[in-house]
Every structure is written in structure tokens, then in C-alpha cells.
Amino acid sequence: MAGGTPLAGSGGGSGMATQGGSGGxxxxxxxxxxxxxxxxxxxxxGGMGGLGGMSGSAGANSAGAASGASGxSGASGxxxxxxxxxxxxxxxxxxxxxxxxxxxxxxxxxDPTDPTKPADTLVPYDVNSPLWSDGAAKERYLSLxxxxxxxxxxxxxxxxxxxxxxxxxxxEDEGHWDLPVGTTLVxxxxxxxxxxxxxxxxxxxxxxxxxxxxxxxxxxxxxxxLPDQKDKVIGAQTWHYPSRSQCLACHTEGAGRSLxxxxxxxxxxxxxxxxxxxxxxxFEALGAFDHVPPRIAPYPSPSGxxxxxxxxxxxxHANCAICHRPGATVSDMxxxxxxxxxxxxxxxxxxxxxxxxxTLPRLRLVPGDPTNSSLSYxxxxxTGQRMPKLGSNVVDADGTALIDQxxxxxxxxx
Ligand code: HEC
Ligand code: HEC
Numbered sequence: 001m002a003g004g005t006p007l008a009g010s011g012g013g014s015g016m017a018t019q020g021g022s023g024g025x026x027x028x029x030x031x032x033x034x035x036x037x038x039x040x041x042x043x044x045x046g047g048m049g050g051l052g053g054m055s056g057s058a059g060a061n062s063a064g065a066a067s068g069a070s071g072x073s074g075a076s077g078x079x080x081x082x083x084x085x086x087x088x089x090x091x092x093x094x095x096x097x098x099x100x101x102x103x104x105x106x107x108x109x110x111d112p113t114d115p116t117k118p119a120d121t122l123v124p125y126d127v128n129s130p131l132w133s134d135g136a137a138k139e140r141y142l143s144l145x146x147x148x149x150x151x152x153x154x155x156x157x158x159x160x161x162x163x164x165x166x167x168x169x170x171x172e173d174e175g176h177w178d179l180p181v182g183t184t185l186v187x188x189x190x191x192x193x194x195x196x197x198x199x200x201x202x203x204x205x206x207x208x209x210x211x212x213x214x215x216x217x218x219x220x221x222x223x224x225x226l227p228d229q230k231d232k233v234i235g236a237q238t239w240h241y242p243s244r245s246q247c248l249a250c251h252t253e254g255a256g257r258s259l260x261x262x263x264x265x266x267x268x269x270x271x272x273x274x275x276x277x278x279x280x281x282x283f284e285a286l287g288a289f290d291h292v293p294p295r296i297a298p299y300p301s302p303s304g305x306x307x308x309x310x311x312x313x314x315x316x317h318a319n320c321a322i323c324h325r326p327g328a329t330v331s332d333m334x335x336x337x338x339x340x341x342x343x344x345x346x347x348x349x350x351x352x353x354x355x356x357x358x359t360l361p362r363l364r365l366v367p368g369d370p371t372n373s374s375l376s377y378x379x380x381x382x383t384g385q386r387m388p389k390l391g392s393n394v395v396d397a398d399g400t401a402l403i404d405q406x407x408x409x410x411x412x413x414x
Contacts, residue, residue, distance in 0.1 A: 090108050090121065090143060090145065090146075090182075090184070091107060091108045091109035091119055091121065091122065091143035091184045091186065091200075092107065092108065092109075092182075092184050092200075092202055093107055093200055093202060093210070093212050093225070102224055102225050103115075103214075103222050103223070103224060103225070104198055104214045104222055104223040104224075104225075105222050107200065109122065109141075109143065109184060109186050109198075109200060110198075115221065115222050115223065116195065116220065116221075118139075118141050118186065119143070121143055122141035122142065122143050122186060123141060123142045123143075123144075123282075123283070123286070124139065124140065124141050124270065124272075125140050125141070125142060125260075125261070125266060125270060125279050126140060126268065126270055126279075127140070127260040127265040127266065127268075127318070128264070128265050128266075128267070128268050128298045128299040128300070128301055128314070129265060129299040129300075129301065129302055129314040129315065129317060129318040130318060131259075131318055131319055132319055132388075132392060132396040132399050133189060133391075133392070134237060134239065134240075134392055134393060134394040135191070135237070135394060136189040136190060136191050136196070136239075137189070137190045137191075137193075138187055138188065138189055138190070139187070139188040139190075140185070140186065140187050140188075140260060141185070141186040141187075141188075142179075142183070142184075142185055142186075142261065143183065143184045143185070143186065144179070144180065144182070144183055144288060145180060145181075145182030145183065148180035148181075148182060148183070149180065149287075149288065149289060149290035150177050150178065150179055150180065150261075150283070150288050150289050150290065151177075151178045151180075151289075151290045151291075152175060152176070152177050152178070152263060152289060152291075152293035153170065153172055153173065153174055153175060153176045153177075153178060154174070154175075154291075154293060154294060155174045156294065157291065162174060165326075165327060170256075171253060171254045171255075171256065171326075171327040172254075172255060172256030173255075173256070173262065173336065173338065174296070175262045175263035175264055175293070175296045176256045176261075176262045177258065177261040177262060177263070177266070178256070179203055179258050179261065180203065181203050181204065181205060181206060182203065183202070183203045183258075184200055184201070184202045184203075185200070185201040185202075185258060185260075185261075186198065186199070186200055186201075187199045187201075191234055191235065191237075191239070192235065194216075194220055195216040195220055195223070196215070196216055196232075196234060196239060197213060197214065197215060197216065197223070197239070197241055198213075198214045198216070198223050199211060199212065199213050199214070199242075199247070200212045200214070201247065201251060201257075201258065203257070203258070209248065209251060209257040209258075210244065210247075211242075211244055211247025211248060211251060212225060212226075212244065212247075213225075213226045213241045213242060213243075213244075213247075214226065215230065215232075215241055226241050228243050228244075229241060229242055229243035229246060237393060237394050238393050239393075240391055240392070240393060242390065242391050246390050246391065249323075249329070249389075249390055250322050250323065250388075250390055250391065251322070252322055252323060252327075252328040252329065253327070253328075254325055254326065254327030254328035254331070255321070255322045255325065255328060259322055262296075263280065263293055263294075263295070263296040264296045264297065264298055264299045264337070265298075265299060265318075266279045266280060266283075267279070267280055267295065267296060267297070267298040268298055270282065280293070280295065299314040299317065299318070299337060300314050301314070302314050302315040302318075302398075302399065302402055303398060303402075308402075308405060308406055308409055309406065309409070311402060311406075312402055312403055312405070312406035313337045314337055315399055315402055315403065316335040316337075316403070317335065317336055317337035319388055319399065320335045320387065320388060321334070321335040321336040321337070323388070323389065329389075330352075330353070332345055332352065333345050333346065333349075333364065340414075341414055342414035345364070346364045346365040346375065347364075347365050347367065347410070347413035347414065348363055348364075348365070348366065348367075348413045349363060349364045349365070350362060350363060350364075351363065351364055351374050354385065357385070359385075360374055360377065360385060361373055361374045361377050362374075365407060365410070366407075367407070367410040367411055367412055367413060368407070368408055368409075368410060368411060369407065369408075370403070370404040370407040370408060373407050375403065375407070376400065376403055376404055376407055379395070379396070379399065379400045379403060380395060380400055381395075382395055
């Protein structure tokens with residue numbers, strides 16, 4: 001970082017403008033502030049997210065940064081608060097609890113004059129296997145601090161990180177994108193085309209992540225920070241805005257806190273304003289990686305036309321393995337995609353939770369028999385025993401059908 005190396009441009013032609021981008025959008029994004037890179041107190045103005053979004057040149061980008069930063073007056077000047085915690089300019093929620101901006105338009109994550117548009121430093125992306133979110137459509141964005149790099153967990157280059165956690169390895173999977181302190185991830189939820197919630201997930205220190213939820217107003221012009229969880233009836237459903245601790249109950253340490261950005265999830269095309277491009281190629285062209293990560297085959301889309309087994313495993317990985325994996329909430333059941341079926345502790349395994357509830361099927365998975373499989377029962381439940389444990393009230397008709405089809409197709413335990 002010493003040289004403040006600007007992120008390499010993508011060679012032009014495919015700008016980072018988001019869908020419906022805000023104009024002036026092609027060209028190679030260049031951050032080039034020469035600054036230290038957005039640590040707390042790194043100074044205003046120059047320290048915007050390093051992936052310089054839609055601007056055509058470094059100069060234009062700093063203009064964009066300045067205008068973005070103007071919406072974040074509350075966001076700077078918190079360096080004194082311990083020093084460790086990121087609260088620099090750019091896209092972030094200041095971490096002093098009493099100084100959080102109430103409005104999304106004040107975070108620097110959106111265009112302050114039109115909060116429905118992302119700030120132009122944000123990079124949009126999509127994942128191969130999404131979390132079911134009660135039928136909501138989602139937009140996702142990543143904001144990196146200037147000059148900081150993404151380190152992708154790579155077992156061949158750094159075998160030590162892939163040892164077991166007890167032996168000094170890290171918990172997250174191979175291909176997980178370890179995002180630097182100062183990164184903010186943004187997810188926008190839309191129901192019936194209207195924005196209802198925006199979530200910000202911030203990497204605030206070496207050991208800490210924080211999640212925040214903003215509720216959009218009826219007019220769809222801005223969103224307000226929620227102090228706690230909230231349920232709201234929207235149309236025929238009850239939408240759940242998670243609390244800050246609920247964010248981290250799904251964004252588990254065992255899964256690496258940030259969940260979507262992994263090579264297998266990100267290995268897909270995205271329709272950038274300048275044209276479609278593979279997301280790994282895009283981040284590589286932006287100079288966002290500390291070293292170019294090896295390719296990993298994409299997870300199949302659960303709703304695609306791939307092989308049944310792989311689609312079902314992909315669904316369980318994205319929706320359930322965040323908690324059901326070694327090092328997370330219920331760690332004796334491992335629903336990750338890469339885990340061989342025999343290692344999942346599913347097939348004819350007796351349940352370990354709520355055994356006193358006699359409505360629950362006794363076994364986690366019975367080959368050929370979804371009705372007597374707790375795995376399926378829990379996904380069909382609308383209250384009480386419902387899985388996923390948090391954040392969803394509406395049964396995923398396609399997801400449950402897929403898992404039931406999968407269980408039906410299994411003929412025996414390994
Ligand atoms: C039910 C579990 C669950 C809860 C609760 C939850 N998330 Fe997530 N979140 C996920 C999963 C799984 C993904 C990745 C898949 C996707 O993006 O569809 C994700 C993705 C995200 C992303 C995109 C970056 C990433 O890590 O993939 C953001 C931002 C985010 N969540 C923020 C939040 C915030 C903030 C809260 C709390 C207000 C929250 N989430 C609560 C499960 C959850
Ligand atoms: C936010 C974390 C979280 C997520 C996400 C989650 N679960 Fe769970 N799950 C739990 C917890 C905690 C328990 C144990 C307590 C209970 O039974 O409610 C559990 C228990 C279970 C059990 C019973 C296991 C036993 O031995 O009794 C099954 C089956 C299950 N989950 C399936 C799923 C499926 C399928 C998904 C995805 C659709 C999922 N879970 C997503 C947290 C989670």
C-alpha cells in the first residue's frame with residue numbers, strides 16, 4: 001500500500017456502472033488517491049472505496065468521491081474512538097453508537113441525491129446460489145477501501161490456512177474472499193419492485209464485523225437505520241428486518257462472516273453497463289486481488305437445469321451451511337456443497353435438537369422419504385421448527401420441492 005498503487009484499470013470499455021446506472025459510466029475505473037487507504041481517520045475526500053466505480057478517469061473519480069463524501073459528514077472524524085475500528089469516509093456506518101447516521105443517504109453507500117442508486121465507488125455483483133429471502137429480489141454491492149486487496153483463501157498457495165482450525169488453519173472454505181478491514185457490503189431487498197430494506201455489513205476491525213438494517217420509506221426516497229429487529233406486514237407477507245445480532249447469527253465466524261463472495265459463488269457473468277463480463281475477471285481487472293485466485297467451478301443454480309444432486313447441494317450450501325457446518329451453530333451436521341454425502345451426518349441420523357417435540361420426524365434424512373425426514377419437515381414448517389432458523393417467514397416452494405425431489409432420489413445411505 002505504501003505506493004498507494006492505484007487499482008489497475010480494466011482497459012476501458014466495460015465500466016462498472018450498475019444496472020440502470022447513473023450515466024457517464026464507461027471507462028476504466030481508477031482509484032489512485034495515493035492515500036493510506038481508508039483506515040479510520042485517513043482523511044476525507046481521497047479515501048473513498050478503492051474500486052472507483054463509474055467514473056471515466058482518476059480525476060472524475062475524485063470528483064465523485066468528493067460528492068459521495070459530502071453525504072457522509074457524520075462519517076469522518078471518529079478515529080479517536082479506539083483507532084482499531086474502521087469508520088473512515090466512503091461507504092460506512094460510523095461505529096460510535098450515538099453517531100450513526102439515521103439515513104441511508106448519509107452513509108456514502110448511495111448517491112445522496114438519489115439513494116436508489118449506489119455510490120459510484122460500489123461494485124455490483126450477483127451470486128450463483130442465493131439465499132431465499134421470502135421472494136424478495138436483491139441487489140448486491142461491494143465497497144473496498146482504497147488500495148486494500150482481497151485475499152482469496154487458496155490451499156495450494158497457503159496450505160497452512162487450510163489446516164484444521166485446531167491446527168492453526170482458518171475456518172472459512174477454500175475460495176472464500178477474505179475482505180480487508182474497511183470493506184462494506186450492501187444488499188438491497190425489493191418486493192414487487194419497491195425497495196423495502198438495505199443491509200450494510202461492515203468489516204470494522206481485524207476481529208469484528210457489524211451489520212445494520214435500513215428500512216425504506218413508503219415513497220421509496222430514503223431509508224432509516226433501525227435500532228432493532230422489526231416485523232412489518234407488506235402485502236400478503238410479514239417481512240422481518242433482522243437485529244444486529246441476528247445478522248451475525250447467520251454471518252457466522254465459521255463461514256467467514258461475509259458469505260456470498262467466494263470464488264464458486266462469484267464465478268459467473270454480470271451485466272455491467274459496459275457489457276457482460278465474468279465477475280472474477282472483473283475483480284481481477286480492477287486489481288482487487290492480492291494474488292490472482294485459482295478458478296473454482298461455479299455452484300450450479302438451484303433453479304437451473306443442472307444435475308439434481310448438485311442443485312440440491314448448492315441450495316443447502318447457500319441457505320443452511322452458514323449455520324450447519326463445522327465451527328458454526330449446529331456443527332455436527334455439515335451441509336456444505338463440498339462435503340461428501342457420507343460426511344454430512346444426515347442419512348438415517350437421529351435428530352439431536354428438540355427430541356421432545358413428537359411432531360418432528362426422528363431422523364434427519366430418510367432415503368426416498370421426505371415426509372419422514374426432519375430436513376424437509378423443517379423447511380416446510382412456517383413457525384416453530386422452521387428452517388432456516390432466522391429471517392424467513394415464507395416457505396420457499398421451489399426450494400422445498402428441490403430438496404424433496406433430492407431426498408426422494410436417494411436410495412440408500414452410504
Ligand atoms: C437467515 C440468515 C441471514 C440473516 C439473518 C442475515 N443474512 Fe445477510 N446474507 C445471508 C446469506 C446466506 C448471504 C449470501 C447469499 C446471498 O447474498 O443471497 C447474505 C448476504 C448478505 C450481504 C451480501 C454480502 C455477503 O456477505 O454475502 C449483505 C450485505 C448482508 N447479507 C447483510 C446482512 C445484514 C446487515 C444482516 C442483519 C441486518 C443480515 N445480512 C442478516 C444470510 C443472512
Ligand atoms: C441461523 C442459523 C441456521 C440456519 C441458517 C439454518 N439452521 Fe437449521 N438449525 C439451527 C439451530 C440453532 C438448530 C437447533 C435448534 C433447533 O432445532 O431449532 C437447527 C436445527 C436443524 C435441524 C435439526 C437437527 C437435529 O439434529 O435435530 C435440521 C434438520 C435443520 N436445522 C435443517 C436446516 C435447513 C434445511 C436449513 C436451511 C434451509 C437450516 N437448517 C438453516 C440453525 C440454523
